[in-house]
Amino acid sequence: MSASHNRRLALLFDIDGTLITTGGAGARSWRLAFDKLYGIPADIGEFTDTGMTDPDVGRKTFEAVLGRKPERHEFARLLERRLHYLRQTVEEAEHYRVLPGVEDLLTGLVNQGYLVGLITGNVETAAHIKLHRANLNRFFSFGGYGSDSNDRAEVTRIALRRASLVYGEDLDEDCCLVIGDTPHDVAGAHAAGVACVGVASHKFNSAQLAEAQADWVIESLEQGLPKEALE
Ligand SMILES: [Mg+2]
Incomplete structure (x- = not known):
């Protein structure tokens, strides 16, 4: 057939x-985004698991490190910074x-x-x-x-x-x-x-x-x- x-x-x-x-580029991009916006190099691995979607990862990590829910504009900004850094961390990842x-x-x-x-x-x-x-x-x-x-x-x-x-x-x-x-x-x-x-x-x-x-x-x-x- x-x-x-x-x-x-x-x-x-x-x-x-x-x-x-x-090679860890995803987690590094989140860390850079949180560090740039809030001065906190957040480790998503501490707060999330591998089955979660990106928006869930961002939201759960935000709540864990800042102790509150993100405002809508804060969340949009976080997603944008994360994508901005992802391009760089993927390009630079030694173990990609x-x-x-x-x-x-x-x-x-x-x-x-x-x-x-x-x-x-x-x-x-x-x-x-x-x-x-x-x-x-x-x-x-x-x-x-x-x-x-x-x-x-x-x-x-x-x-x-x-x-x-x-x-x-x-x-x-x-x-x-x-x-x-x-x-x-x-x-x-x-x-x-x-x-x-x-x-x-x-x-x-x-x-x-x-x-x-x-x-x-x-x-x-x-x-x-x-x-x-x-x-
Ligand atoms: Mg997979």
Whole structure:
């Protein structure tokens, strides 16, 4: 059967830990933004966890270090400074890297006619800043971002709607597949009715991803996506 007859059409990739690792550039950009605006080099790792979206990370860290909620204009300013510094910290990150197999896999998938998108807790601009250094933005024609919702399931549903808009027809959940490196990715995908491939190439191993009920688990994108996951 040719790719065009496959059920799966739209493939949604998580960014951090799945496609790239930024070597701490994200946390450094928040620290610089808080330091510049409030003289507090805040460590987001103390107050937030990896499954949170960028707006949640900013809000929770603000509340923790300043002991109050941000005013609307303060929050907007914080997000802007964070993006400003992110460009710099990503560019300078010594340990930024593209994970093994990513470029070949994405090239192969677009050549087979799959529509490739993003699913991430990053706000949209942060996602593209992070991918820019490795010249990976060109593969992704749509996505769901942390700037769309704080709920990963809703981000997944929004990404699916955007895929439908690109195709010009309604796609159902079965047409879509999420590829991510954490139990949060699996849970977010499943809550939206979408299957998920867990990639054990970063902080979670295959046993943990299997326990999180990933539909398929692979060690690295270098081995390609499971054939059954693409059908
Ligand atoms: Mg990730």
